Amino acid sequence: MIKIKFRSALVDTRAVRGADCDSDHMLVVGKLRVKLKSKRLTTIKTIKSNIEKLEETDVRNAYAIHVQNRFKLLEEEEITSDWETIKSVLTEAAMESLGLCINECRRNNWFDEECRSAAERRKRCRIKWIEDRANIDKREDLRVSRNLATSKNRRKKREKLGEKLKKIERMEKREINFRELVGGEMDSSQE
Template sequence: MNVHASTEDKIDDIKDRFYEELEHVFDKFQKYPMKILLGDFNAKVGKEDIFKPTIGNESLHEISNDNGVSVVNFATSKNLTVKSTMFPHCNIHKFTWTSPDGKIHNQIDHILIERRQHSSILDVRSFRAADCDTDHYLVVAKVRERLAVSKQTTHKVHMEKFNLKKLNEVEGKEQYCVEISNRFAALENLDTEVDVNKTWETIRENIKLSTKESLGYYAPKNHKPGFDEGCSKLSDQRKQAKLQWLQDQSELNGDNLNNIRHEVSRHFRNKKREYLKDKIDELATNSKNKNIRDLYRGINDFNNGYQPSSNLVKDENGDLLADSHNILNRWRNYFSQLMNVHRVSDVRQTEIDTADLVIPDPREIGWDGMDWIDLAQDRDQRRALVNTVMNLRVP
């Protein structure tokens, strides 16, 4: 769980509501998996003996503030430990926040874990050289989890997709037709008594090879839109300026770092605006050309944002499967149960009762159609009688 707590100067009601919501979300977690809380707690955790063993002896601060006491109380109630206060490091590797003037350093970002699994975290420290363009430093924890996995050779599942958009072009369509015709010309003389499964495998491989040769695959999607070579160079300049400021925190280096930060932020902001404008123009073009599939795909990308892909599936018991071999077996069993229809031999024979005719049989009345229609006083009855007479055949 990622946490961003209120600052020290907030009123107590806001802090209490935050920890109530935190407790409500934390209680929804499952019992056995590892639970880790990390983020900006805005809390100074000290070295008081009354708070041990929830805290350690390696905190940057000697005395806890109000937010620190709240964090310790929450950790104690949920049987957690504050692991960020338990590893010996230099003070510069304990800083997680620095004031804008560079004179005040605090350790307010923490990592909490359940006491029964506290040995899974091997180390916690901050890295000042990591360029995140923020007043917080990057906090890194080394985590070791013991998992019971089957010793099977894992095979990477290729999720490559053919570039079917080329079929909309005349050249791509002709090239695909030529490829598929040449490959299937050799299949016309196949023996009809060959196994159906082998024949289908041959047809499928020929289709895939023809599509690969003529259409190719989709290019991998770039998850950093608008990030070009110029952005990379400016990012490197900002990183070098920050390293120079960390080595010599003079006023000149600080002003240089601030100027480069403003320039990089301005450049990134302009690049993002250009990217959004290009995407909007692309959506407008798809709407004008009635490319409905590409139009809705682009709209969904805007609405959903970045969605990380996952190849995990669940088995019959609801447990996650990560091994590719087990995943393929799961899909095979699922579709075999879904597509195979088993005949039911035991079918109950039910007796069907027919209702009595409300309208008398015209053959009993005679073939005088007008007298028969006069029997119907209602319009619906007349329409039904006329239809019946028109459908009758005179022997």
């Protein structure tokens, strides 16, 4: 279960019966005492803009105007357009016209109360089955609730993905091009 090289580092192992990993296997937790070389990492905090606001024409036009004005300032200063300047122009324009994305940018926005209740039911059935593994009815209840929870999650995920694809298709029909948004022409050597 553990490599010989780390055998002396293993301090403690325990089987955790209550951990819900949607399986009939028990989770094994081990404590290791390992000395690792520290590596210093510099973290860069990414700031997300609320791009949902770009669907509104007023906000989209304001964003385009901000970007055009910033690029005009850069042309006047005769700075070569490298990635850092373009990045700073776009992020500053997005902050001014779009604002920050706070709670709307959740990754699993398809996981709603219906999915949560199905997961809770599956968890309750699993606990009942663990208490009495010999009972076939409890095993069957667990199987049914597991299938129900999985199918609800898949359905919700597909619905959300379908909504996103329809939204992309609507945006594609508008044929908003980045060049039009910026207001400048890019020559073929930069593409």
